[in-house]
Amino acid sequence: MFGKGALLMIVGFSMIFLVFGHNFNNMATSSVINFDEFLVQSKAHQIAASGANFAANQVFMNSLWETGYSNLSFDGGTINVIISNPLINLATKTAICHSLPSNPQNKYTLYVPNADVAGYLAKGDQLGVCSTDPTGGSIGLITILSEGEYADKNSEVGILLRPSKFSKFAYFSNYEPSNIWWTNSDTVWGPFHVNGYIRSYRHPTYYGKVTCKNGLKYYTSSYKDKPNFYGGFEKGVDLPLPTDGVQKLEDAADASGVKFTGQDTVFLTFDKDSIKFRFHQNDKDSVVEAVSFSPNKVIFADNAVLRVKGSVSGQYSIGCSGNGYGGRGNIYLDDNITYDDDPRINTNSADLLGIIAQQNCYIADNAANSSGDIDIHASIFCEQGGFGSENYDSRPYGGDINLHGGIIQAVRRAVGTFGSYGTGTGFNKRYRYDQRLMLISPPHYPGTGQYEVVSWFE
Amino acid sequence: MGFTTILDILGATIVGGVLLLILFRVQGSSVENTYVYGGDLMVQQNLVAIVELLEYDFRKIGYCKDWQQIPDPSKAITFADSTKITFLTDIESDGVVDVMTYYLGPASELTNTENPRDRYLYRVINGATPRGTNLGVTHFNLRFFDVLGTELSFPIGNPAEIYQMEINISIENTAAYDNNYSNAVWKQIRLAARNLKNR
Incomplete structure (x- = not known):
């Protein structure tokens, strides 16, 4: 009798400790996950900003540079950069309306080579100047869009440049x-x-x-x-x-x-x-x-x-x-x-x-x-x-x-x-x-x- | 029934009592730890939420989708204080300039929480009715530096002098077990809104 009671008591205590322990572990794990997610998002942002700086530097050094970057490995993540330069060979380009993946309401009018239009449309972009573009799709601006990806998190940086006058x-x-x-x-x-x-x-x-x-x-x-x-x-x-x-x-x-x-x-x-x-x-x-x-x-x-x-x-x-x-x-x-x-x-x-x-x-x-x-x-x-x-x-x-x-x-x-x-x-x-x-x-x-x-x- | 039985009963009572006391103590500790662990988690989650919002907004000081609306972004900060800042931005990236203000309310404003130190952190857009977020902010402090790295003293006569800023924020639980409040601190040593350097 006493043995059964003791056994029941031990099982009972064990159940209690298991439940509480599980909860405590969950909270500790959630704290780590919370911190990790913030770190990952920050990292993605820094990678995107780095890509933007790389591209801006290239454009400053060579105004004809339009190549951009595709899946460039950097610091454990990847950089993708799109350059839109309507000041060069505009006749060979088409205007498309591109949304930033992490901020869809922020749209940019890009002038991309005619041969690349289908690829952009396949990703969800639309043909023509963005209706919400306050610059009216100005063809006097260069656009640099940099997307940084790190551990499945994305972040974007968008830069507008224009030729400088004295x-x-x-x-x-x-x-x-x-x-x-x-x-x-x-x-x-x-x-x-x-x-x-x-x-x-x-x-x-x-x-x-x-x-x-x-x-x-x-x-x-x-x-x-x-x-x-x-x-x-x-x-x-x-x-x-x-x-x-x-x-x-x-x-x-x-x-x-x-x-x-x-x-x-x-x-x-x-x-x-x-x-x-x-x-x-x-x-x-x-x-x-x-x-x-x-x-x-x-x-x-x-x-x-x-x-x-x-x-x-x-x-x-x-x-x-x-x-x-x-x-x-x-x-x-x-x-x-x-x-x-x-x-x-x-x-x-x-x-x-x-x-x-x-x-x-x-x-x-x-x-x-x-x-x-x-x-x-x-x-x-x-x-x-x-x-x-x-x-x-x-x-x-x-x-x-x-x-x-x-x-x-x-x-x-x-x-x-x-x-x-x-x-x-x-x-x-x-x-x-x-x-x-x-x-x-x-x-x-x-x-x-x-x-x-x-x-x-x- | 003999002496042995009485001893058995006595022993069982004592052991049972001790076990009961242990059980009560375990329960108390578990409740305390639940509050503490849970409070820590909430504080950290609140801190991340606020920091993400602060970084999102402060990085856009002087930004406008229609750049001609803010031709000289270095003038985007219109007021700066140790606990308050007002600046021009474009929240919805629609080319319309918005005015955003962050400021810390007084501790006396929040009376419905147990924490006597927590305050509302207000984020006001375009002069709307201020609505504060109660995430346990106890400390929100800004420091500003000019282009040569010299800290600016308050009051700042001309906010256009601001080139970089330091943001310090502390968060505690709004309520705590036995007044043991969890605390988390975040400091952005030098935040430079890129648009302040444009042109």
């Missing part, structure tokens, strides 16, 4: 003399780049992304002189000015623009709905209707001096070439050159101007510019020279340069002189960035030859 810069200088310092009186409101050192004195302020090739130099120390970066900073970026930017503008003028040839000087005046031009100071202007004057909105003076002023209505790029002899290749601003619809008042203004000189862009030393401020609305590009003031060290003090746009130049030029008494000759600088240049650029404006990331999904 016009996006508020300030770009290929060479900054060693006596040029950015000080606490300086504020730059847009992207900024120097192909050298940025010399900093007492905390200059940059609201846009700052890039440079060589790094920062402080006047005294980091503590006293560190800049205020409100848009990011990156060093080691080498972005040379093109040697054929002006040539490409000239080619565009030849194609469907206006090109003046055989002239020493071209006087160009924008008068809202009309454009005036002449070739000698005392000649009468020829007046044409602006809307039909240059179909692709490029106006070019070949091997000449270009003098410009007026009120611009529409989007134009004006340029001139020349080797600098006799001033050829220089653009002179004879008076204010402004937008008819001021974007500082109307942010939807469509007026935009690119001033592209092979040599320099100068504020002319003349009666119109000698008294009071000069207003300039443009993105100024000087391929071999810089933006400055003619006779900056001898002309009388003129006031402020109210520039709304950006300056891209090979070398920094002076606009005036100053001393302990203030500005002595020339002008003060009041440069403000035209924020629209982050999105749009004047027609056929020189490109950097590189791509920039405009969207990164992960």
